[in-house]
Amino acid sequence: MINKEKQKLIALLEEIGDVVFIDSTEKAFIYYFSTLDLQGVSSTLSDVHKFDSCYKSKYLEYIEIFFNELKEKGIEKLSVYKGKCTNCFKGQGAITFVDKKSGQYIDLVLSIKYNEIIDISECHAVKNHTCFDKKLRLNIIDDRPF
């Protein structure tokens, strides 16, 4: 029979375990994306899920082009801000990646389940918690056929 203290401790450990665990893939993705590290981003995505309606290999091609375009502009790192989607995934957390010098940015909503990124969506209605200049929206996928 499990006593109360033990039960409490197990519940606590499960909670911490989950939080750290669930947090980690998302954090890794954010870190790698903000440092324009394609290999790193790749390591956080699975072959099973679709990202913005694309399988991983296709999505990574888009990201590679996106990263290269930034690098050609002399951008090597993006700042990260949290926000919230106010439309498509209303209320869901969103991440803004921004080059603070030029104000070029992209807003992404990451869907996470069991420590896996199961979808990534470009969001056009993010409200950030902090104020900063958002001047030019960038897109990962802008030649969408639909």
Ligand SMILES: [Zn+2]
């Ligand atoms: Zn949205």
